[in-house]
Amino acid sequence: MELWIGAVNLGILYAFMAIGTFITYKLYSFPDITIDGTFATGAAVASILIVDGWNPLLVLPVAFLVGSLAGFITGFIHTRFKIEGLLAGILVMTGLYSVNLHIMGKSNIPLLTSKTFVSILSSVNPGLPPELWTCFFLVAAMLFFWILVSLFLKTDFGLTMRATGNNPVMVAAQGVSVNRIKIFGVAIANGFVGISGALIAQYQGFADIGMGIGSIIFSLAAVIIGEAILRSRSVFVQVLGVIIGSVIFRLAVAFALNVGMNPNDLKLITAVFVLFTLVATGAFGKNSSGFMKKVYNWLRIKNRRIFLFLGLTILIAGYFIGKQMIFPSERNHMVKIGVVLANQSDILTKTRDGLYSELTRLGYVNGKNCVILEQNAEGDIPTNLTIIDHFIHQKVDIFIPISTASTQAALNKIKNRPIVFATVANPFMIGAGTSPVNHPPNITGVYGASPIKELLAIFRQMYRGKVKIGVIYNPAYPNTVSNLKDMKTALENDKDIRLEEATVSNSNDVYQAALAIANRDVAAFVLINDLTVFNSFESVVRVSKNNEIPIFTCDAERLKDGALIVYGYEYYGSGMQAAHLVNRIIRGESPQNIPFEKYKILTYGLNYDVARELSTPIPAAIRLAADSWVRDGILTRPAFTLPPDPELWREKKVALFQFSSSSLLDMSMHGFNQQINSFAAERSIKFKMEEYNAHGDFSTGQSIATAIVEKNYDYVVTFSTLALQIMASVNKKIPHVFCAVTDPIKAGVATTLSDHQQNLTGLATPQPVEATIKLMRQVFPFAKKIGMIWNTSEVNSEICTIKARAACKQYGFQLTERTITTLDDLDDARKSIVSSGIDIFFISGDVMISQVIPQLAKPMTQEKIPFFSNTAEDVNSGTFISLGADYSQVGEKAAEVFIGVVKGTNPKDIPIELYVPFSLGINLNLAKEFGVAIPDTMISAAKIVVRQP
């Protein structure tokens, strides 16, 4: 659904522009191409103001005014200098490109973190899907604008505008300055286009210098579709037609993408469509005869035409919506990967090839265990957005935008699914976080700026003293600008190098720029990565050869094309690295915890052929250091391989550490294992679980913990407080999840539930001491003395005892304690405590003593002393009432925490959770013996009830 609503939204936003075209084209028969530039101008003005802190709605009138100014100039040139409207538009559009660059200061302004109308809307969203919510607002806004424009066209002034387009001679004869009216009309039309640009920039989350290219054709298509659907003399209907036309056009684009059409073909289809519609609505209908005429006449009848279009639209929409509703469960377990490239340039296609080859190596086979969708925006910026929408609609699981523009689009559209970008020079510049580890939670990727500093160092090995170097670049590309900045920073330390710059705006300028630089007596061309320059690299090579000026560059691909020295990253490798990140995410890691990676594969290349041709001597150091070279036209380079990544393929090793055996700990481990196995099966992650048990021995425990750290386990899970403590003191790095722990704060691994040792997290399950003592009071209203034995070397036991002391005070008991450190002392302690005259015997969370419950239960029963404990299962061993936690539930819960860690959440970010699922055990036989009545509600709440067989 998002795809279609997204298309409607785009349609409405572009409708502002289409209405502008309606004014120039339909009213004045003047297809104003200025809008290609004005659209970006509106976006540019809006984004710098928004970044500056302006209200996103207040920027709209400014965008309108600036757009109008551009239109005014076109109109002025057209009318005053009698220059063909189309030509005047081209002139202004061309000039606007530079103006837009100046307004923006750079070629791309991200608005992701700024307040836009979209973010304002989403902050008051009552819970609807965001696109739908935006849609409501846009429809309302467009309704208002529609009425406003239509009413304006009905006023005396508006009528004069329309009459001017219809018959300028007549209007002039009525005392109207045709020129002025035309200028005014073109101006407000461009004002509307400016608004459209300002809105689209906010909607897509950035402004880019390349926005708006080709707008005129799409705009015309919208106007023509509108006219075809709604034929009427009423301006209200005409303007409405334009709006609907714009929406239908965007739906058609979405449809084309949805059926797998190449968006590149879309332009041709649009052009053919516009041509066809022009022909069909014009000469063809009137002059043809026979069958076609009949068809035409049938179509001409207005209502039928509307019904036909409505019917078709409903049919198509119905088909898709229906498909989604009827077969929503067409579940596909294969992971869907959506790859989007901004254009067909070398750098991007290489990245993609690297991605695919490495994905294949990692075992992903398209169609077999994954689905890979790929689309190319062919240099058209809004198409990136539509592709992303399409991918969302296709339920793509992982998005792989290759290029800065595609990443920007993905970043803006996708908030809840993982994005792995590749080949982005500077992701921070486009708002993807502030550092490699501090970034939006759903995104990671591969990036890197050119190693220009290193390249200059190599240059310095060959040229010493005062030298000049030449650089050619197109300031329109954000990547280029950031590369140039790096270059200048690097040169700051070397005042003897002077930089000679030449800028170009397209590939045709490159030759002249190179010549100009050659004339400035430079020692070498040191070329930063720039799409425009590299598209015309041969021209630089030509100048290089004719003037014996070598080329140094950061683009490794240029080695065989005629550069002398290359030092740069392999974009193929960028794709390979991205493949690994994708793999990690598919295997369950969260992008949030995957730091952005810098490019890893580097080529240091030397072209011996060029060196000979330019008679440049190459120092031995460089000859030795180069890992790739061209000699006699043959390129030799090492194979691209990433360092093997065992991290990903090795199964995850998990150590399960239990300090001693007890039914309670066994239960929690069992619950844990069960839960983990189902997760592992679902995620196709392999876990290798290894269980360690210290059997109550501290030194064994200690050595187990050390071994776990040394064996480099991926994760540790501990059961019981002691296991936690031992492990936590030895291991400060392996992610550690603990459970069956009474109080981690007292155990010393945390100061508060959320502030704990960095590498661990887990569950706190205190024995319900207070609840148990309350229960004692309920069952034995007249009892006075409680006796407790506990092991002073167990922190947990101490904690329970302290709680028991407080609870006893609260419920009017007197507490008698006997402490032991080994089980050897148990008998004595028991005898001593029994002889002190206790009414109730209580063992709480003491691991050591819990192991010998039956030994204690028997004498207590003989002495007719009710035995309470904090493990429900103890009633099977002879206790009277035991209230504890359900440790199999605790184990399951711990597994959930563990899964979170495996998925990539850093343990330090997971607060320790207090988790006590009550579990009650009662021995009814003993109840009879003690002569107490147990209420039925309590019996039914109990998990374990012991009765006479």
Add this chain to the structure above:
Amino acid sequence: MISISNINKVFNAGEPDEVSALKEVNLIIHEHEFVTVIGTNGSGKSTLLNVIAGSAATDKGIITIDGTDVTRKADFQRAKYISRVFQNPYSGTAPGMTIAENLLMAFFRGGARYPVISLKGQLKDKFRTQLASLDMQLEDRLDNLMGSLSGGQRQAVTLLMAVLQTPKVLLLDEHIAALDPKSAAQIIRLTQKFVSENNLTTLMVTHSMKNALESGNRMIMMHKGRIIEDFQEQDKKNLTVEDLLSKFEDIRKAEKLTPELIDSLKNQYI
């Protein structure tokens, strides 16, 4: 009302197809005069009207209307004083707009147009009564497109538009030439009616000598960019179609002579 002195108009100056459309033309038209203009094809009649209306700039000379020098003013600026009807019935109206909308354009002739909606109730009623005066059953078709009207009807509406705001000068350039005889007669009748009702200063170019003689109170005859005859009211009354024909015959004969002789003849003649 209109004073034209020493007007020259050359088209395509300096090029092989250079044409002197107006040569040293002097003409004074008084208030309430109804001047008919005749002349051979290409003699400069339309150019004269265009120069007065401002849609063609003069090369030389001064034009004043109602005492104001308008020589350097653009056509739309002169529209305050002047209204026009063209030969082509398609030129005077906007075919893609309704009759009422066209009339509205003329209603504001020479004035400002604001973004307010004036075309409603009262004004429409006014337009309706004025259309009724054309006697062409157009009063019920206010909201029909101009393009749906016949040539005669359009020319009638154009004429109505021209006098909707009483102009100081009315310029009619062969405005019946493209019409069938019946419509032409109708339009001429309407023209005479409007001119006399409003006592308009009028310049009417016509190719019909009969019309030229029957309408107006003064007549000028043009040839090769010059005014070669100027008949005041009394002389005009006595003229017949035959007289005019013989004048044309003279010119035709003269044209067989050498250019030098023609010039000398003309000089003598005027």
